Amino acid sequence: MKRIALKIDVDSYRGTLKGVPALVDLLQRHGATASFFFSFGPDRGGRESRRLSPARYHDRLTRLYGLLLPAPQVGVRCVDSMRQARDSGCEVAVHAWDRVRWEARSPTADNAWIEAEMAQACRRFTDIFGEQPYAWAAPGWRTNRHALRLTQRLGLCYASDCRGTSPFIPVIDGEIVLCPQLPTTLPTIDELLAAGTMSVEQAVEQLIEEPSRVAGDHVFTLRAELEGMCFLSAFERLLIAWTTRGHELLTLRELIGSRNIVTLPRHEVAFTGIPGRPGQRMVQGNAFLPPE
Template sequence: MKRLALKIDVDTYRGTQRGVPALVELLSRRQAGASFLFSLGPDNTGRAIRRAFRPGFMQKVRRTSVLEHYGLLTLMYGVLLPGPNIGRRCASTLRAVRDAGFEVGVHCWDHVRWQDGVSGADNAWVETEMTRAVERFTQIFGEAPRLHGAAGWQMNRHALRLTQRLGYAISSDGRGTHPFLPVIDGELIACPQLPTTLPTLDELIGVDGITADTVADHLLSLTESASGDQVFTLHAELEGMRLLPQFERLLDGWQAQGFSFVSMADLAASLDLKRLPHHEVRFEEIPGRSGKLFVQGPAFPA
């Protein structure tokens, strides 16, 4: 049976409060495995307005109805209202995800700060952000995290190095086609990457006539003949809320296509992680998303 890992990014306080429980209920009912990656510090979503001058950002805002999906209150956090500390306020919700049998991991400390700042950050900045997230995760769950998935698929050389130093067993920080060991500036990073292989719903809606009503069928057409394991990233703020019916339609379709739904850890368990191919790291734009993302590059000689 083909496997599809469901990677759930939780970006905001609202998504943690409302989207996460809805997804836990749906996935539990479907007996589907999944991995939840949490933002653990302040929700400063409102500060994302600084991206207004980034190429493609406002176009994405118009396509995906940001106000509709995130709500006015969330868009005020960090600007007109103090950003609520997600890990402090929602610790019981996060533990309930683990207690329901799902894998849990780290997305980031401050989602907007990471997504907007990490590309040009030095090691001290990166280490502060990543260490804060690890410490809060450990406080909540009583053990260190084993899975990392970067906010906005944004990384740099220091962050990749820290995934191995902080003890992560696997990471899903970028976009690509299959599991690999990353090589950046000629340096091999020992922490395996299991990249997102499929486009996200918010990258597809509003492009080439695709609507919220047709996006599930479009994505299913892409996976109909797909070979090998796949990783799909969804968001608690989208597929856990207004796009929940579309996500359930995807689950039905993928099940009909022969996929089983697994966590990232389940996917990794069947791999010989020490023998994964080595691939260069690149930072490139991808369709439907603004800015440059961490992307799996060409094979690098072992």
């Protein structure tokens, strides 16, 4: 039996309004839970859709946001959906203020810009949920040194900003950041489809087997705009298969809560390409000063 934490990135107005309630209903029907990471500022998805395939931005209306239509303020217009996720027993946390802008600018942004973006998102989270955020997950696994340092300074209990194999304490440029990272360990459905060599059904079949092939706990990242909408039935098949095999589906908070943070290994982080994603993403690197 494996433990699989479900990390749901919520990137857009449509994803929050439509995808989140659909996923909440699906999780409740199958006795599962998950962590929802919300974007709170303007949805500028239309600007991004000019560069991406229709498989990622299938909704015609979404492609107009930030172009022909005003960018809707997600953290104002979708509060009910956000609170529905919280009230269902799922974890809620922070993804970004402006998700499109974060992915485009964060790797090279200066400290002031990073701090302003993270502060806006955290303030809106507190306005909506009445408490300080517990966790942060950088959009697209794109981030920089100052953002990592802020996860510690903001008092977050964990972050999920990278790809990797297991929970760890991050080290960047020799600096230890005392905020644990829970990396995404499994490929995403859209990454498996990116090469154009397999169907959605084949991608699901590969994901069903993946946890058993790799030791340890896992984090699976999905998106409200995909698995909550056009891939909803595919995600349901995946949920059923994992639960049938006895895997425990839980939140990231539950996953890190079961670990002794003091004993987590320290790993350097690196920035590199990953299959199915353009640009540089943060990944878990080598152990930092491992025992000789």
